[in-house]
Amino acid sequence: MFVMPMNKSELRERQFPVTRNLVYFNHAAVGPLSANACSAMEQHARDQRDSGAANWKAWYAEHDALRVSIADLLGATPEEISILKNTSEGLSFVASGLSWKEGDNVVTTDLEFPSNFTPWKRLESKGVQCRVVQSRDGSYDPDDVAALIDGRTRLLTVSSVAFHNGFTADLVALGALCRARGILFCVDAIQSLGALPIDVRASNISFLAADGHKWLLGPEGTAVFFCAEEVRDQLEVVEIGWTNVDRRGKFLDSTTDLLPDGRRFEAGSLNTNGIYGLRASIELIRKLGVEEIRDEVVRLAGRLGEGLESIGFEVKTPRPFRSGIVAATPRAVDFERIACKMNEPVSPEANGQLVVAKLHRFLEQQRVICAPREGMLRFSPHFYNSDEEIDLVVSVLAPLMRPV
Numbered sequence: 001m002f003v004m005p006m007n008k009s010e011l012r013e014r015q016f017p018v019t020r021n022l023v024y025f026n027h028a029a030v031g032p033l034s035a036n037a038c039s040a041m042e043q044h045a046r047d048q049r050d051s052g053a054a055n056w057k058a059w060y061a062e063h064d065a066l067r068v069s070i071a072d073l074l075g076a077t078p079e080e081i082s083i084l085k086n087t088s089e090g091l092s093f094v095a096s097g098l099s100w101k102e103g104d105n106v107v108t109t110d111l112e113f114p115s116n117f118t119p120w121k122r123l124e125s126k127g128v129q130c131r132v133v134q135s136r137d138g139s140y141d142p143d144d145v146a147a148l149i150d151g152r153t154r155l156l157t158v159s160s161v162a163f164h165n166g167f168t169a170d171l172v173a174l175g176a177l178c179r180a181r182g183i184l185f186c187v188d189a190i191q192s193l194g195a196l197p198i199d200v201r202a203s204n205i206s207f208l209a210a211d212g213h214k215w216l217l218g219p220e221g222t223a224v225f226f227c228a229e230e231v232r233d234q235l236e237v238v239e240i241g242w243t244n245v246d247r248r249g250k251f252l253d254s255t256t257d258l259l260p261d262g263r264r265f266e267a268g269s270l271n272t273n274g275i276y277g278l279r280a281s282i283e284l285i286r287k288l289g290v291e292e293i294r295d296e297v298v299r300l301a302g303r304l305g306e307g308l309e310s311i312g313f314e315v316k317t318p319r320p321f322r323s324g325i326v327a328a329t330p331r332a333v334d335f336e337r338i339a340c341k342m343n344e345p346v347s348p349e350a351n352g353q354l355v356v357a358k359l360h361r362f363l364e365q366q367r368v369i370c371a372p373r374e375g376m377l378r379f380s381p382h383f384y385n386s387d388e389e390i391d392l393v394v395s396v397l398a399p400l401m402r403p404v
Contacts, residue, residue, distance in 0.1 A: 008384070008386070009386075011384060012384050012386070014035060015034045015035045015036065015284065015384065016032060016034065016035070016384045017035065018032035019384070019385075019386075019389075021367070022367050022368070022369050023367060023368040023369065023385075023389045023392060023393060024369050024385070025304075025368065025369060025370045025379040025380055025381045025385065025389075025393065026369045026370055026371055026380055027195070027214055027215050027217075027324065027380045027381070027382045028163060028191055028214060028215075028324070028325050028371065028378060028380035029214070029371050029380070030213050030214065030220065031213060031214050031215060031216070031217045031218075031382065032217065033217065033218070033219065033277065033281070034217045034218075034280070034281045034284055036280040036281060036283070036284050037217065037218050037219065037277040037278070037280045037281040037284075038277070039280070040276040040277050040279070040280035041219065041273050041274070041276050041277040041280075043276070044059075044062075044272065044273050044276040045273060048273075059272045062272065062275055062276055062279060063083065063270060063272070063275055064078070065279055066083060066275050066278060066279040066282075067081040067083065067262070069279050069282045069283060069286065070224050070226075070282065072286065073193070073198075073282060073285070073286065073290065074193075074198055074199070074200050074208065074224075074226055075198075075199040075200055075201050075202070076200050076201075076226055076228075077229070078261075078262075079229065079260075079261035079262055080226055080227060080228060080229055080232075080261070080262055081224065081225070081226060081262045082224075082225040082226075082227065082262040082263065082264075082265040082266055083222065083223070083224070083225070083266055083270055083271075083275060084209070084223045084224075084225045084265065084266070085221055085222070085223055085271065086211050086220075086221070086223045087115050087188060087190045087209045087210055087211045087223055088115040088119075089209075089223065089225075090207070090208075090209025090210075090223060090224075090225035091115055091116055091119055091157070091186070091188060091207075091209050092119050093225070093235065093238060093239075093265060094119075094155075094157075094186050094207045094209075094235065095119035095120055095122070095123060096119070096236075096238045097235040097236040097237065097238050098154065098155070098184075098234060098235060098236075099234070099236065100123060100126055100127075100128045100154070101127075102126065102127030102128070103127060103128075103129075103152055104127075104128045104129070104152050104153075104154045105128060105129035105130070105131050105150070105152050105153050105154070106120045106123065106128060106129075106130055106131070106153070106154060106155045106156075106157065107131045107132075107133065107145060107148045107149055107153055107155070107156045107157070108120055108130065108131070108132055108133070108156075108157050108158065109132060109133040109135060109140060109145075109158055109159075110132050110133065110134055110135050111135050111138070111140070111159065111162040111164075111165070111167060112157075112158070112159055112162075112188070113159065113163045113188065113190075115188060115190075116157055116158075116159055116188040120157060128154075131148045131153075133145055133148060135167070137318065138162070138165045138167055138316055138317070138318050139167045139318040140167075141170070142170060142173045142174055142177050145158075145174060145177060146177055146181075149177075149181050149183065153181065153183050154183060154184060155183055155184040155185070155186055155206075156174065156177075156178055156183060156184070156185050156186070157185075157186035157187070157188070158171075158174060158186075158187060158188070159187070159188040159189075159190075159191060160187055160188065160189045160191060160192040160193075160196070160198065161191035161192045161196070161323040161325060162191070162325075163190075163191055163325075163373070164325075164327060164373040164374045164376065164378060165316050165317050165318070165325065165327040165374075165376070165378075166191075166301070166317040166318070166321070166322075166323045166324070166325025166326060166327060166380075167317070167318050167323075168192070168196070168322035168323045171187065171198065171203040171205070172202055172203050174203070175202070175203035175204030175205060176204065178204055178206075179204045184206040184207070184231060184234075185203070185204055185205050185206050185207075186205075186206060186207040186208070187203075187205050187207070187208045187209075188208075188209060188210070189208050189209065189210040189224075190209070190210045190211050190214055190215075191214065191215070191323065191325065192210075192215065192323065193210040193215060193216055193224065194214070194215035194216035194217060194281075194282075194285055194290075194293075195215040195290075195293060195294060195297045195323070195324050195382065195383070196215075196290070196294050196297075196322075196323065197290045197291055197294060200226055200228065205226070205228065206227070206228050206231045207225075207226065207227055207228070207231075207235075208224070208225070208226040209223065209224065209225050209226075210223060210224045211223045211224075212224065212274070212277075212278040212281070215324070215382065216278065216281055216282060216285065217281045217284075217285070217382070218274070218277050218278035218280075218281040218282070219271075219273075219274040219277040219278060220274070221271045221274045222270075222271050222274030222275055222277070222278045225262070225265060226262075227262060227265070232262075232264075237258055237264050237265060237267075239265075239267035239268075240256075240267055241266075241267035241268035242268065243263070243266055243267065243268055243269065243270075244258060244259055244263055244264045244265065244266050244267045244268075245257060245258060245259065246258070246259055246260075288383070292383075293382075293383045296383040297323070297324040297381070297382060297383050298321050298322060298323070298324070300324070300381045300383075300385055300387075300390060301317075301321040301323065301324050301325070301326050301381065302320075302321045303387060303390050304326045304379055304381065304390045304393065304394075305317065305321060305326050305328070307390060307391065307393070307394035308326070308328045308394060308397070309328075310394070311394060311397060311398040311401050312330060312331045312332060312401035312402070312403070312404055313328040313329065313330055313331065313377075313397075313401075314328060314329050314330075314331055315327070315328045316328060316329065316376055324380050324381055324382060325378060325379070325380050326378070326379045326380070326381075327373065327374075327376040327377070327378045327379075328376060328377055328379075329352060329356065329375065329376050329377070330355060330356075330359065330400075330401060331401075331404045332401065332402040332403070332404045333355055333359070333400055333401060333402060334399075334400055334401065334402045337399060337400050338358055338359075338362065338400050341362060341400070342358065342361065342362055342365070352375050353372075353375045356372050356375055356376060356377055357372055359377060359397070359400070360372045360377060362400070363377075363393075363396065363397075366396050368392075368393055368396060379393070
């Protein structure tokens, strides 16, 4: 049962004013700022407006505090945390920073967002093979991964949750596989961090990257990067600036020695305003409890999936639901009803992707925010969304469906 320090309607009202304006089921794209995050960012912006950098020591203290918050969320240490600008940067740091040899290979899957595919595929120009697990019905299991690992495999990289259909990887099992085979484990956690628990120790994760602007309910431009202490020296730092070297208090004639901890990957001024916002949002998540949030997110996803199936959608998300992403396609639509509702023609010969695009636009007109992805409607409710919002989405779509 979902338990929180205040009732859910009060939490929605205080922390998520987006609910006054929209039915917001698009956290897999960009989540709304929590009120805490917005307030923290406003306060910092006013501080910089009114005082310039006079309070820079407080800003740097906030950087340190964010590393502590992130470490607590991941089961890591603050020294293993870096603050970057986005997920792509962290994943690219791993792909570019490891010392590859011709004949090496890396294993990934066909469910990856480009951020966790293109950096590895581009290694082929260096003679590194990129092996791709082929999913079945939108999912795979650890045995499928194990079949591609051999003595030249250096690293496995997967998304914790697939961006388009919500498939949730078994990170603990995959991490155990990597430990047994002696390979590194990299995780793109952008579609889970903030909604699902992740323990980097229990899952034997070597590297993890995730933006703050999705399920963490923070701002864009501020991201989490985890590099396990025991593999830190295996990763060459590919960006050098004034903040990730040990200057020993000097600017001129300073050393070029890298800082000994995760700060070595932070090669310049950080997004301090975003850091204020992200820490405030993470503190809200920690207060509510990630396990409790996970239970509510999965419950809402299940309710939505059942509702969509009841009106004629085919839910593509693998069962049982383990994430907040619900992807579905309509089995049969009433083209005349859609055309009437949208006041524009829709051809009965329209392909599935066009129909999904039309339904997406129709939902936007009804102030329901989701996303079209890979020929499916992708809904991604978070813990603060309500049963009433789920039922409203189903009732809005129901008249547009034809019996099959």
